[in-house]
Amino acid sequence: MSQAEGKTRFFAGKVLRYGITLVIILTINFAIPRAMPGDPMINLLGDEAARIDNQILGELRAQYGLDRPIQDQYIEYMLGAGRLDFGYSIHKNLKVTDLIYDRLFWTLVLIFPSIAIGGLLALVLGAIAGFRHGSKVDRLLTGASILMYSCPSFLFAMIIVTIFSFHLGWFPLGNISSGRTQGFAYLLDIGWHLFLPVAILATFEAAYIFLIVRNSITQIMGEYFIFVAKAKGLSARVIELRHVMRNVLPQFISIMALNFGFMVSGALIIEIVFSLNGMGTLIYDAVMSRDYPVLQGAFVFLTIFVLAANFLADVLYGITDPRIGDSMSTGKMT
């Protein structure tokens, strides 16, 4: 089997496996609300359901397709999911997909810079601590990041808002923009609004990835090939940048990709604290108002993001680590 052929087979296998995972998750997503006790219409309508007569309830059921056999509902749901069509939001009377697209955009605007800044910070600080293993700088940075990592994000976010927005008034209390500006000033306004949430998300991201980078460096510094590089008379800088960091890269890139998937939903707390209309607040509101179509749609989107991030992590790991790359094309390990 040629290498190209092996790679194609590997990717075909991967795509198939991710496809199966997606179908299973979609099915669970379909089954959960239906497996719950009680009538979905009564759940949807809440207290009002008691005052509505049975005929109207029946009509509502028909409107949502709930009177049809379960297999028909499943097929229709899956076809809808295939077109990313999840019907209408019960509360906002908007297409679920449009609602999600709008919110997803702002979540991405929030998390892209957070991940980029956090990752870069983690890489630089992790290298500083890792190469000075056991030093004062290392102990300080490691201690700070463990403290940060174990601190609840909502608490930290609220403290920051209290200090910088409420008392000092340097930054707005929330929202994505003041809504009064246009053009370049509008972008600046968004930057000003997003400064604190991005800083907080980036700090948490950095605290977590810092520990991975630092430990990875410490471990690689003890490898025999690093000793050999020293015996070759290579300078500390060349050893650190070329030999150590090159080995940290696969792990770093894949953890960044994985984190990206989780951040789409993980920014929830920050979105709520700063009243940003992203995926997090959308899900929060949908839970509060029992807006099942929105919840189902959001869940599918998050699933797709997490799976895509996993896939990306896999591929990037293979590209940056030839050992994994080879096992991919020979199919020995997947």
Place this chain on the structure above:
Amino acid sequence: MSLLKIRGLSVTFDTLQGPFKAIEDIDLDVEELDTLAIVGESGCGKSVLGHATMRLLDDIAVVRGSVIYRGREVYAMSRKELLEMRGKAISLVPQSPSASFNPVIRIGKQITELIEKAGVAHGMEAEQRALTYLEYVGFSDPHAIFGSYPHRMSGGMCERALIAMSTSTEPDLIIADEPTKGLDALSRKNILDMLHRMTAESSLIMITHDLKAAAMCKRIAVMYSGEIIEIGPTRVVLEHPVHHYTRGLIDAQPSRGMRPIPGRHTICSHKSEGCRFRDRCDRVRTECGRHTLLREIEEGHMVRCHYA
């Protein structure tokens, strides 16, 4: 002037059980184009001696004594001088070939970075030199090896690539650390032949526990528990060993019936008093409790034993 002159070299590691002397009071001279084998059981301090010669243990151990390379004290060299010396003047062929290469960098790049660092050649010229040396060590398709990653190669192939790398800068002295470890008989012979061919213009210190490999060197030094206990011309030492440990080591070879030396090798030398081999020696007497130095019993043949 000797190429390398080692005097009173001791290396002490700080362990949880207290200080551990890996080698103690080593004196050794290596002349130009000399080939010296250092033999002994695992843990006797052979590799530590090799590493300490290149001053590679500064960060992890306390090193005392002196290593003089071409009249210059290695332990007084500046950082820059030290980096210049390593890989260019003294080159190490490390042990564990598969673990010696960085797994995510192509073999060719790892060889050229040494050639460029040593200032022997640069750019395309350095690459060409790496390819030439890969060819010297017997690779019929050096381009393939140049572009390959270490995990795609067998242990024997990695060993050959390591020899190509370490000799590509034409060093004055090559320290080969267990070059035949873990190889089958045929590969072992190939590697040894190659090593001797590649080091025809250099001096060689070969660290090994394989007496057959050692027999290819001009001189042999036998180490036991961190000390050199016998050193001399290879033929003299192998055919007329004086120290009882050397005799035991020769008798333990498969070709000599594989008779084991009684007792256990005490790697930790807390007791610096007296002969370290006395617990296992069948000729032990009261004098063996006193420390003894290496004594020359004939031209170039020295033994550390009261009864030599």
